[in-house]
Amino acid sequence: MxxxxxxxxxxxxxxxxxxxxxxxxxxxxxxxxxxxxxxxxxxxxxxxxxxxxxxxxxxxxxxxxxxxxxxxxxxxxxxxxxxxxxxxxxxxxxxxxxxxxxxxxxxxxxxxxxxxxxxxxxxxxxxxxxxxxxxxxxxxxxxxxxxxxxxxxxxxxxxxxxxxxxxxxxxxxxxxxxxxxxxxxxxxxxxxxxxxxxxxxxxxxxxxxQGIRWYEISLVGEETHAGPVPMAMRKDPVPVLMRVIGLVQEIGRTDDLARCTIGCIELSPNSINVVPGRVELTVDLRHPDETVLEGMHRRLLSGLNTLLKSHEGIDIECRLSWHSPxxxxxxxxxxxxxxxxxxxxxxxxxxxxxxxxxxxxxxxxxxxxxxxxxxxxxxxxxxxxxxxxxxxxxxxxxxxxxxxxxxxx
Ligand SMILES: [Zn+2]
Known part of the structure; x- marks a missing residue:
């Protein structure tokens, strides 16, 4: 009954x-x-x-x-x-x-x-x-x-x-x-x-x-004055930031169940007339299948490695800060x-x-x-x-x- x-x-x-x-x-x-x-x-x-x-x-x-x-x-x-x-x-x-x-x-x-x-x-x-x-x-x-x-x-x-x-x-x-x-x-x-x-x-x-992996990523260049330094002579991490954002959005299109989020971006010193010397950002990757999530993880790391090689003068560090299976x-x-x-x-x-x-x-x-x-x-x-x-x-x-x-x- x-x-x-x-x-x-x-x-x-x-x-x-x-x-x-x-x-x-x-x-x-x-x-x-x-x-x-x-x-x-x-x-x-x-x-x-x-x-x-x-x-x-x-x-x-x-x-x-x-x-x-x-x-x-x-x-x-x-x-x-x-x-x-x-x-x-x-x-x-x-x-x-x-x-x-x-x-x-x-x-x-x-x-x-x-x-x-x-x-x-x-x-x-x-x-x-x-x-x-x-x-x-x-x-x-x-x-x-x-x-x-x-x-x-x-x-x-x-x-x-x-x-x-x-x-x-x-x-x-x-x-x-x-x-x-x-x-x-x-x-x-x-x-x-x-x-x-x-x-x-x-x-x-x-x-x-979902399995969850959190990352803290630092892009390190060199602070300089926004006026005197020509574009080609800067070590500006912001163009690399654009590529990282593109990379993460791309990983988010893995399939319908993938979730990729950049929740925090901090520029340092965050001043209108200074080329930032440093960008800190976070990435949150999620997927209900551990194998797919592992694949997303590897795409992130290899993508960052490619960016590191192609952008001379910008250092890229990536740390896995937390994960939940x-x-x-x-x-x-x-x-x-x-x-x-x-x-x-x-x-x-x-x-x-x-x-x-x-x-x-x-x-x-x-x-x-x-x-x-x-x-x-x-x-x-x-x-x-x-x-x-x-x-x-x-x-x-x-x-x-x-x-x-x-x-x-
Ligand atoms: Zn609740």
């Missing part, structure tokens, strides 16, 4: 959570481990307390809300996301996954549905990474991707450490972060991109996440999402996640997948972030179906 979640209750809670740290522009600001973030957690835990779920907190501030199954020793179905936001965050990024998770638990209670496996709702600390880096911190520590001791000492721009705030908020004596014995992890999220809306599809069947989600879970969308007559398409999510960390430990719903105009990390009540309900119903498929097995 197909169950249905209570879309009205979920929508009311999304709007209530948005009032915690509400901004005048209509969004929310609950930066991680701030008072507003903690108030959002308290609101959630208040709703959970009415149902008597078992609540566990850990030393990095993750919350785990557990509805027991018939076999308490069976590996649990984990569902979740995050409640922290960007400083100019919206009402749905992360929050949807958490409140949809609670809605799944409550729907099962309302219908007196027993499951074999326990179901555990996870709220991960510091997914956003705007106040403390790196992002996806709580899930990273719980999954053994990050060291607890290292992240506790990370400081924000005011000099406050992650540990200072965890202690201030009462997490100082909690148990070390540990993932429950888990069968799988599921996360519902807004797409944060424009594809589902543009194609009129309701459910994004997320097959994985391609994430592949679990085939059986992907199929379960597809099947649920089909059973409910919802339009769907396969999609690769362009943004990072806690699910990427979980995927290293347990079978994992995500479900996307459209967000208006593809806008996210913005007070205008919006998903329709119908899409929110549809996505949560799919989350319910896949949760039940696993929790009953």
């Amino acid at each position: 197909q169950h249905a979640i209570n879309g009205e209750r979920l929508w009311k809670r999304l709007m209530a959570m948005a009032e915690v740290g509400a901004t005048p522009e209509g969004g929310s600001c609950r930066q991680t481990l701030s008072d507003a973030d903690e108030a959002g957690r308290a609101l959630l835990l208040g709703w959970c307390a009415q149902r008597g779920y078992r609540i566990r907190r850990d030393r990095i501030g993750n919350l785990f809300i557990r509805r027991e199954g018939r076999d308490p020793a069976a590996p649990a179905v984990l569902i979740g996301s995050h409640l922290d936001t960007q400083p100019t965050g919206g009402r749905f990024d992360g929050v949807l996954g958490v409140l949809a998770g609670l809605e799944v638990l409550e729907t099962l209670d309302d219908r007196s549905v027993e499951t074999i496996r326990p179901i555990e709702l996870c709220v991960w600390t510091n997914e956003e990474g705007c106040r403390f880096q790196p992002a996806m911190m709580g899930s990273g520590v719980a999954c053994g991707v990050l060291e607890l001791e290292t992240v506790l000492s990370v400081r924000d721009s005011a000099g406050v450490t992650v540990d200072d705030d965890l202690i201030r908020l009462g997490y100082g004596r909690e148990a070390l972060p540990q993932l429950a014995d888990a069968d799988c992890y599921l996360e519902l999220h807004i797409e944060q991109g424009p594809i589902l809306e543009a194609e009129g599809k309701t459910i994004g069947v997320v097959t994985g996440g 391609v994430v592949a989600f679990d085939d059986a879970l992907i199929e379960a999402v597809r099947a649920s969308a089909g059973d409910r007559d919802l339009t769907s398409r396969d999609i690769v996640s362009g943004a990072g999510h806690d699910a990427f960390n979980l995927a290293r430990r347990v079978p994992t997948t995500m479900i996307f719903v459209p967000c208006r105009g593809g806008i996210s990390h913005n007070p205008n972030e919006y998903a329709t009540p119908a899409d929110v309900t549809a996505g949560t119903n799919v989350l319910l179906d896949v949760t039940l498929t696993r929790a009953r097995s």
Whole structure:
């Protein structure tokens, strides 16, 4: 029998959570481990307390809300996301996954549905990474991707450490972060991109996440006066910059799934009448196939090498500053999402996640997948972030179906 979640209750809670740290522009600001973030957690835990779920907190501030199954020793179905936001965050990024998770638990209670496996709702600390880096911190520590001791000492721009705030908020004596014995992890999220809306599809069947490589490139010439030095006698890195931009755009045309971005360019000294002595730029390459991404990487390096040889007097340095491997989600879970969308007559398409999510960390430990719903105009990390009540309900119903498929097995 197909169950249905209570879309009205979920929508009311999304709007209530948005009032915690509400901004005048209509969004929310609950930066991680701030008072507003903690108030959002308290609101959630208040709703959970009415149902008597078992609540566990850990030393990095993750919350785990557990509805027991018939076999308490069976590996649990984990569902979740995050409640922290960007400083100019919206009402749905992360929050949807958490409140949809609670809605799944409550729907099962309302219908007196027993499951074999326990179901555990996870709220991960510091997914956003705007106040403390790196992002996806709580899930990273719980999954053994990050060291607890290292992240506790990370400081924000005011000099406050992650540990200072965890202690201030009462997490100082909690148990070390540990993932429950888990069968799988599921996360519902807004797409944060424009594809589902543009194609009129309701459910994004997320097959994985892009691999990401970040580069810092320096082009070094010689500063000179803009007047006296003839063009042919300059060591001007700007013509080389033009070629680098062309090269990166060219790599971006590798195929439809390739993404190449130059996000920062700094000229030094950045003065109208000085030939710059130095250009610093960043390149962000992404692709869902590691082999193709490796090919893009090699084209960048060989292209830069060619430029180095053909532009005498300009030195080119390129440093890989960060990388995140391609994430592949679990085939059986992907199929379960597809099947649920089909059973409910919802339009769907396969999609690769362009943004990072806690699910990427979980995927290293347990079978994992995500479900996307459209967000208006593809806008996210913005007070205008919006998903329709119908899409929110549809996505949560799919989350319910896949949760039940696993929790009953
Ligand atoms: Zn998010």
